[in-house]
Amino acid sequence: MMTDLETSMATIIAVFQKYSEREGDKHKLKKGELKDLLHDELPDLMASVNDQAALDSLMESLDTDGDAECNFQEFMAFIATVTVCCHEFFKDEHE
């Protein structure tokens, strides 16, 4: 029996793998896989990102070595950043 927190961590890993294993290196997201993941799994975020430059910059920053791939560590850092932003948003909402 997993706790909600453990299930959440396992889900993040599973979502990454669902897309990363589609083609090429099965442990890395190609740019197309990353785009599909963001579109399908974070639709609310994608819909509310109205600053295209910020999104482009984000995707570029994830692909640190320029091979158009994103490994799990880079993906997790992105998810952490987004989650911290969400926390700040809701924290301010409830002040």
Place this chain on the structure above:
Amino acid sequence: MMTDLETSMATIIAVFQKYSEREGDKHKLKKGELKDLLHDELPDLMASVNDQAALDSLMESLDTDGDAECNFQEFMAFIATVTVCCHEFFKDEHE
């Protein structure tokens, strides 16, 4: 309707808040709140951490400013680190 990934991110925020709001600054985990969270929400991890020095070092590193509190950003960085370790473990398991 939230996706599994969105639900996972919301759950991490909710788990943090469940413990951080117990006493003192409601947006920060006191050391006791952090200990309770780890014990209750990551029991498998806590059970398998047999290197006490590593755990002490981890808790110390989370409390960067020495005020015995851990804000959400610090907590999220910890969860990200643990999740990356889990991913490495299962990745190696399935090679």
